[in-house]
Amino acid sequence: PYPTSDWDWNECLRVAKRLLRRDPSGRIARYGLGTYEMHETVGLVWQFGGSFFDPTLTYCTLDSPEAIEAISFLHRMLVVDQVMPSVAERNAIGTQGGWGSSVIDLFCTERIAMLRIGRWGMVKFRTQPNLRGKLGAVLLPHMRSGADEVRALSVGINPKSPNREEALRVLQFLASDEFSWHVVESADALPPSPKVGGDERFLNDADHPEEDFNHLFIEAIKRGRSNHFPPFIQTTRVERIFNRHLAVMSDRRTTPEQMCRALTDEINEEMRVSLMRYASMREEYRRRTGRDFDPADYPPKGGTADGGAAVTSITAGFRVGDALSPAEHYRFRGVCGRAGRVQSGDGVHQLGPGPARAVWLRGVRKLRAIVQRT
Structure with a gap:
């Protein structure tokens, strides 16, 4: 059975260990978790009670006890228990047998069992016959907090644009229910319209009945936070x-x-x-x-x-x-x-x-x- 949405990182590690597979030579054939780099680690640090920067965004605070605890847990998954590949290991796997080196490619070829990803991943997953009927979703693990990074695309109009009226009509279309339903059909992230996001036709898509987890993406937004960086460094x-x-x-x-x-x-x-x-x-x-x-x-x-x-x-x-x-x-x-x-x-x-x-x-x-x- 899939974990429940109240699971924590300790349980996630136990599940990842069970999903780990090795070939007869002892090499890892399937990792339990996908690779974590900076953007994935932002949420992990938050969940352990730390942050990348102070509240004024004027200096880095990754040397706090909470951040060190989060990175220590990441070290345990990466180095001690080896349930997730490092970037170098991920790239090395990708060169074997013609697979791509992204974590999405490795998930699609079942070299990674669990992957941190948004609904937009379904664009790729729907094209993989071997994954049909085998996909499930759960909210990310929590620790002291359940918060994770939320990203969105924003569109604006240049005040000096010579085509402001036309640009305004484009923005109006992007805010419409019609465009939101296009997003629903393509699986490219969540629909911009909250009304469409709460519609039963989205939550229980008749064209893709196996995708019975769209409500979790809505719930993840409620738990999410936007991430900000200081203006003093790119x-x-x-x-x-x-x-x-x-x-x-x-x-x-x-x-x-x-x-x-x-x-x-x-x-x-x-x-x-x-x-x-x-x-x-x-x-x-x-x-x-x-x-x-x-x-x-x-x-x-x-x-x-x-x-x-x-x-x-x-x-x-x-x-x-x-x-x-x-x-x-x-x-x-x-x-x-x-x-x-x-x-x-x-x-x-x-x-x-x-x-x-x-x-x-x-x-x-x-x-x-x-x-x-x-």
Whole structure:
């Protein structure tokens, strides 16, 4: 039987273990859960009582005890119990036998048993004969909270558009019941109209009677939250930093606590540099916090789990000789010159107080950093 919607992450882990399958050689043939990266982990951190950023969205708080607990549980699923593949493992599976490397492709080929996804996944699932009659749905597990990230598409009109009247008619159509029924028929997410979303014809689709779980997507919206990021760093940059540190932890090179503290320091350091550089950002910081930005007191003392420790793990996840992009080269060069001595241990480089010396070599195709201890 499928779990009930009041299940928690401990029960989810038990179910994932039961769904795990290995081939005769001992290799994992089917994982219990799909891959988690940054956007999937946002909800996990919320459910354990943590958050990515403080309420004013001015500094990262992934080094809080609650966030560390969430990442520790993710580490258990990824590394200890191995019920979900890392990104590297997912991509490796995708190269075998011509399968795609996305978690959706692996779910469709039954290499993953459970998948975190919205109703839009049915667009793909309806085309898979092997999945007919075998699909079920349940709300995501909870812990201290049942909240998870909710995303939506928004449409607006440019005030300088030369075709505002035509654009307005398009918006009116997108808000109509007619368009909502098109969405229902295509299975591409939930209908924009709440009236259509509560219609019995949607909740019990006669054309797809096996999809008897549409009401769960409505319930998930009620439990959901929108996610917001600070204006001092690009969301894609946060995602890249997070996923890089996650890959290092998945490779058993850092502990969950080291990962959380390292990526928190790196994200905060990038925001601190941006705040020092741009007056408009400092004005926004003051508007959000009610105080002037002080680079010597950022993040604010007591604002992070360690009160703003002096050690900044800005290069965690990079080892001597690792390839760096030009942007990373520029960023690390500036930080090394200011932040201090480079310390190396267990494959993780940290910046601490003291003079720094780094030698940068530019290759034909890529940039490599050679960090020298001083």
